[in-house]
Each structure stands twice: as C-alpha cells, then as structure tokens.
Amino acid sequence: NxxxxxxxxxxxxxxxxxxxxxxxxxxxHEYMSWYRQDPGMGLRLIHYSVGAGITDxxxxxxxxxxxxxxxxxxxxxxxxxxxSQTSVYFCASSLRTNAEAFFGQGTxxxxx
Amino acid sequence: xxxxxxxxxxxxxxxxxFITINCSYSVGISALHWLQQHPGGGIVSLxxxxxxxxxxxxxxxxxxxxxxxxxxxxxxxxxxxxxVYICAVPGGGSQGNLIFGKGTKLxxxx
Numbered sequence: 001n002x003x004x005x006x007x008x009x010x011x012x013x014x015x016x017x018x019x020x021x022x023x024x025x026x027x028x029h030e031y032m033s034w035y036r037q038d039p040g041m042g043l044r045l046i047h048y049s050v051g052a053g054i055t056d057x058x059x060x061x062x063x064x065x066x067x068x069x070x071x072x073x074x075x076x077x078x079x080x081x082x083x084s085q086t087s088v089y090f091c092a093s094s095l096r097t098n099a100e101a102f103f104g105q106g107t108x109x110x111x112x
Numbered sequence: 113x114x115x116x117x118x119x120x121x122x123x124x125x126x127x128x129x130f131i132t133i134n135c136s137y138s139v140g141i142s143a144l145h146w147l148q149q150h151p152g153g154g155i156v157s158l159x160x161x162x163x164x165x166x167x168x169x170x171x172x173x174x175x176x177x178x179x180x181x182x183x184x185x186x187x188x189x190x191x192x193x194x195x196v197y198i199c200a201v202p203g204g205g206s207q208g209n210l211i212f213g214k215g216t217k218l219x220x221x222x
Contacts, residue, residue: 042198042215
C-alpha cells in the first residue's frame with residue numbers, strides 16, 4: 001500500500017497561473033480532505049469529500065476547486081494563483097468518520 | 113465549531129526529560145487525534161483515542177472526556193522526538209474532516 005500520494009512536493013507559480021495538486025489514495029477510503037498549513041494558524045480545511053461525486057466547502061474554499069470522480073483521486077485546482085495561496089497543502093483520507101487519518105507528504109506552494 | 117487549544121506552543125527539553133503537551137477543546141467529541149510532523153515533513157498519526165489512555169513505546173496519550181482535555185506524554189525524551197505535535201478533533205457531523213490545534217513545537221537537546 002502506498003497510502004496517500006501527493007504530487008508535486010514543491011511548486012512555484014506566477015500570480016494568475018492555474019495548476020492542479022494531485023492526491024490519490026489506495027486504501028479505498030471514502031473520506032478525503034484538503035488542508036492548508038500556514039505559520040501560526042494550524043491546518044485549515046479547504047474542501048472535503050465524503051465519497052465519489054460528493055464534495056463540499058470547508059473553512060477557506062475561495063480560489064480553489066475540487067472534484068471527486070473516483071474513490072481514489074481527489075485533485076485540488078487553483079484557478080488563478082494569488083500570493084495569499086502561498087502555503088503548504090496536505091491531502092488526507094480516512095475510512096470513515098472517527099477513524100485514523102492518513103496524510104500525504106504535503107505540497108509546498110509558492111506564488112510569486 | 114469546536115475550538116482546539118494546545119499548550120505550550122514551544123517546548124525545549126533536555127534529552128531524557130519527561131514531556132507533557134496539553135490539548136483542550138470546547139465541544140464534546142467521540143475521539144481525539146494526536147499527530148506528529150517532523151521539520152519539512154509529512155504528518156503521521158500517533159494516536160486516536162476516545163477514553164482513558166493509550167501507550168505506544170515512549171509515548172502515552174490520555175483523555176478526560178468530561179473535562180474536554182487530553183495530554184500527550186513522552187518519557188525519556190530523545191532528540192529524534194523533536195517535531196511539531198498536533199492535536200485534532202472531528203469536524204462534526206459526517207464530514208470526516210478534522211479541526212486542528214496550532215501545534216506544539218518540541219525541541220529535545222542532547
């Protein structure tokens with residue numbers, strides 16, 4: 001089992017560019033989430049999914065888009081990158097609510 | 113929305129010391145997570161507990177549901193324990209996401 005795989009690990013974007021952060025898990029987990037981690041703020045929820053075809057917004061969804069066409073994949077799209085989106089992004093999955101959470105290795109994104 | 117508070121924010125210890133990190137939350141929960149993040153690294157789950165105490169090696173986690181409080185203890189600390197320790201609780205409903213504390217940065221000196 002690879003667990004949760006996130007790509008890329010590092011990315012530099014120019015303001016206005018778009019990109020997709022990939023997240024895949026091979027544990028057949030229904031629940032998947034995207035978080036961003038900023039200094040002094042802890043991890044904050046961007047979007048989440050409770051199963052294929054079902055997504056919803058979290059605490060900080062503006063500027064991001066998600067889709068969940070399969071159980072395995074949960075990509076995060078930045079529509080038009082802004083310097084405020086400079087952060088470390090983590091994808092996580094779990095089998096159900098109140099179950100152990102598994103995290104990807106993170107993507108360090110810099111928007112210049 | 114649940115509020116999660118951790119203390120201390122930063123902690124420096126000498127190798128071999130007993131360490132305690134505290135976590136409190138505002139709304140009753142069914143389980144609490146302790147996570148570890150090494151510098152520049154990913155996040156790994158250490159414990160998920162809903163009552164009492166769990167032990168894994170030199171790590172011990174306790175929770176008091178009535179007082180809405182949990183502690184993470186490290187016995188005989190070692191420099192390799194240097195990391196950020198994060199407390200997290202379920203986001204509520206059937207969302208499957210977590211609400212996180214801001215983390216405790218632990219540095220263990222040899």
